[in-house]
Amino acid sequence: MRHIGASIPMPFEKVYSIEENSLLGSGAFGSVVLATHNVTKNRVAIKKIARTDEGMKDFRYEVSNLRALHDHPNIVSLIDHFDDGEYLSLVMEVAEHGNLYSFVKSHGPLSEVAVKHIARQLLSGVQACHAKHIVHRDIKLENILVTAIDGDMLSVQIADFGLSTNARHPLQRVCGTPIFMAPEMASGKFYGTIADMWNPGAVIYCLLTKDIPVAGSLHEMDFNGMTEAAQHFILAMLKENPNDRATTSTLLNHTWLMDQSELTEYVQKLQLFLQDKENQEYMVLMCGGDNIDCATISLSSIASSLSDDDIGANQLVELTSQLYLTVHYLEEDFPELRDQVARTVWI
Known part of the structure; x- marks a missing residue:
């Protein structure tokens, strides 16, 4: 086996066996096939690239970047890589459910x-x-x-x-x-x-x-x-x-993107912010008393709904949108609102 920089090449077929009818995808870069480790029998996806000058450069970046990101759950994991002198191969986790x-x-x-x-x-x-x-x-x-x-x-x-x-x-x-x-x-x-x-x-x-x-x-x-x-x-x-x-x-x-706990915390912080007399006076000056009254009523309604432990995912989407609209109208007149609310202490 030769990793990048090593001297003696070994084709990946010495370690992995390509499965029949295993093509997962192909393009200008090369192809991706399903394979099985000859010893552990673990299934993997192998990306094969023709060993051109440009392909070699991209291959080096791909290996380096995947190594740098190897511990992230939302980045595919690089298991191994090979250079047999004709093809460059990357061995990665296989996604059983496709793309x-x-x-x-x-x-x-x-x-x-x-x-x-x-x-x-x-x-x-x-x-x-x-x-x-x-x-x-x-x-x-x-x-x-x-x-x-x-x-x-x-x-x-x-x-x-x-x-x-x-x-x-x-x-x-x-x-x-x-x-x-x-x-x-x-x-x-x-x-x-x-x-x-x-x-x-x-x-x-x-x-x-x-x-x-x-x-x-x-x-x-x-x-x-x-x-x-x-x-x-x-x-x-x-x-x-x-x-x-x-x-x-x-x-x-x-x-x-807020989940129920994040939404609850933000709503309560915003309510506390607006309940502060100094903040309230400033917000009325910036946004108008009617807008602040409407926001206060909307936040109370959202908070009441969020207190339900059995809230459904679709209802949460609607509450999220309601909160977005409430905050959006205030931010049009006071763009710093979100930063100010983030500094509010919530217990």
């Missing part, structure tokens, strides 16, 4: 409840990449693996880091899948990790609608049947100006 593309093709659009669960995992994986200055450059349905299914909830991992690279300096290589590509990359401009934030917006919209938004035609997006919180969440990523695009940190704290 999101095949899942949506078979099951159709998913509910907001299911998509919220996926979005949290997807953004957590992207956040881990960006924390290490890694830009993926090809996040799409086909590159998001489904590792487990529990009712309507899917566990997912980001895969195929073949185009990933270090983004400590501005990049200009145009690569990836055009329909999922950030506008600045597609137009050949310099870009950084924020280019990756367009893709999750497109993926999440597609999961909810089975359509893919296209830069320059965002006005044609159909949000029928979607909560306003979900719409805002998606559009925060689909900003054609990368400087206006939301980051993973912002999105992971977005109202739409």
Whole structure:
């Protein structure tokens, strides 16, 4: 066996046996096949790449980046890698349930409840990449693996880091899948990790609608049947100006992604903030007394509903959207509201 930098090559067939009818996918990069370890009999997925100069460069980045991200639950795990002088091979975990593309093709659009669960995992994986200055450059349905299914909830991992690279300096290589590509990359401009934030917006919209938004035609997006919180969440990523695009940190704290305990804490903090006499006077001045009264009534209603231990997932989505609208109208006049509420002590 030769890992990168070693001297004596050994083909992966000495360690793994490719299964019959095992092709999982193929493309310009090469192919992915199912295989079994000759000793442990564990099943794996093996990505084979032709050993060209460009393929070798991408292979080195893919191995390095997967190693750097090896302990993250929403990033596919690299088990081993081989270089036999003709092909480069990466051995990875196998996703028994395929990828999101095949899942949506078979099951159709998913509910907001299911998509919220996926979005949290997807953004957590992207956040881990960006924390290490890694830009993926090809996040799409086909590159998001489904590792487990529990009712309507899917566990997912980001895969195929073949185009990933270090983004400590501005990049200009145009690569990836055009329909999922950030506008600045597609137009050949310099870009950084924020280019990756367009893709999750497109993926999440597609999961909810089975359509893919296209830069320059965002006005044609159909949000029928979607909560306003979900719409805002998606559009925060689909900003054609990368400087206006939301980051993973912002999105992971977005109202739409809150679970019941997070929603309860935020509502009670906001209520405490508005009950403070000094804050209340300032907010009335900034937002108007009628708006503050309406917000207070809405928050009381949301808090009452959240106190129910048997609240359902769909009801939680509706309460999340109600809270989003309540806060959104206040933030239009007082953009610092969320930061101010975050500093409120809640016991």
